Amino acid sequence: AQKVTQAQTEISVVEKEDVTLDCVYETRDTTYYLFWYKQPPSGELVFLIRRNSFDEQNEISGRYSWNFQKSTSSFNFTITASQVVDSAVYFCARGGSNYKLTFGKGTLLTVNP
Amino acid sequence: DGGITQSPKYLFRKEGQNVTLSCEQNLNHDAMYWYRQDPGQGLRLIYYSQIVNDFQKGDIAEGYSVSREKKESFPLTVTSAQKNPTAFYLCASTAGNYGYTFGSGTRLTVV
Numbered sequence: 001a002q003k004v005t006q007a008q009t010e011i012s013v014v015e016k017e018d019v020t021l022d023c024v025y026e027t028r029d030t031t032y033y034l035f036w037y038k039q040p041p042s043g044e045l046v047f048l049i050r051r052n053s054f055d056e057q058n059e060i061s062g063r064y065s066w067n068f069q070k071s072t073s074s075f076n077f078t079i080t081a082s083q084v085v086d087s088a089v090y091f092c093a094r095g096g097s098n099y100k101l102t103f104g105k106g107t108l109l110t111v112n113p
Numbered sequence: 114d115g116g117i118t119q120s121p122k123y124l125f126r127k128e129g130q131n132v133t134l135s136c137e138q139n140l141n142h143d144a145m146y147w148y149r150q151d152p153g154q155g156l157r158l159i160y161y162s163q164i165v166n167d168f169q170k171g172d173i174a175e176g177y178s179v180s181r182e183k184k185e186s187f188p189l190t191v192t193s194a195q196k197n198p199t200a201f202y203l204c205a206s207t208a209g210n211y212g213y214t215f216g217s218g219t220r221l222t223v224v
Binding site: 006009035037042043044045047050091093095098099100101102103104105106 | 144146148153154155156157158161163171201203205207209212213214215216217218220
């Protein structure tokens with residue numbers, strides 16, 4: 001099976017710290033898509049970003065940034081100046097030619113005031 | 114507004130009962146999915162359907178069944194053969210790899 005690995009099960013930081021969530025993926029597809037989702041305590045998955053395999057440009061959206069490196073099969077997510085509202089479970093996922101999403105096990109981020 | 118509606122939000126099942134979780138979308142998406150979430154396990158794919166009247170098993174299909182008679186609807190039945198059904202169930206849909214929309218989930222508990 002082509003796995004998505006989020007090695008960090010839980011991370012705890014103090015507000016205003018920067019934090020990076022790691023994601024490593026496996027794939028045999030030439031074309032694939034990578035996603036990050038946020039799951040707050042309410043349970044619904046909130047879409048954060050989608051990248052396709054042909055676009056290795058890093059992306060920044062406000063306090064969020066993503067580093068996509070095909071050479072290391074990684075798609076890491078950084079939150080700058082974390083806030084309490086960032087506390088959630090974050091999932092990395094990979095989609096391929098069959099449109100199925102494979103998820104990592106998630107990283108629980110706790111931002112303490 | 115378009116989206117996915119899952120019902121009920123909470124469901125309690127007695128031992129030996131079959132229960133059906135509802136998933137309806139008005140996004141005109143072709144593909145729909147059911148995922149199961151357990152603490153520390155991430156999301157695991159149960160079943161998916163890419164067109165009406167066709168569906169495929171995912172990674173953990175045993176003890177579950179689905180139907181796709183209409184494009185908008187993809188109900189999941191948790192049968193008595195599923196020995197450990199207590200979990201959070203999420204339905205999703207997509208028109209491709211451009212983005213997946215998720216419902217708000219159903220929390221199933223065996224009592």
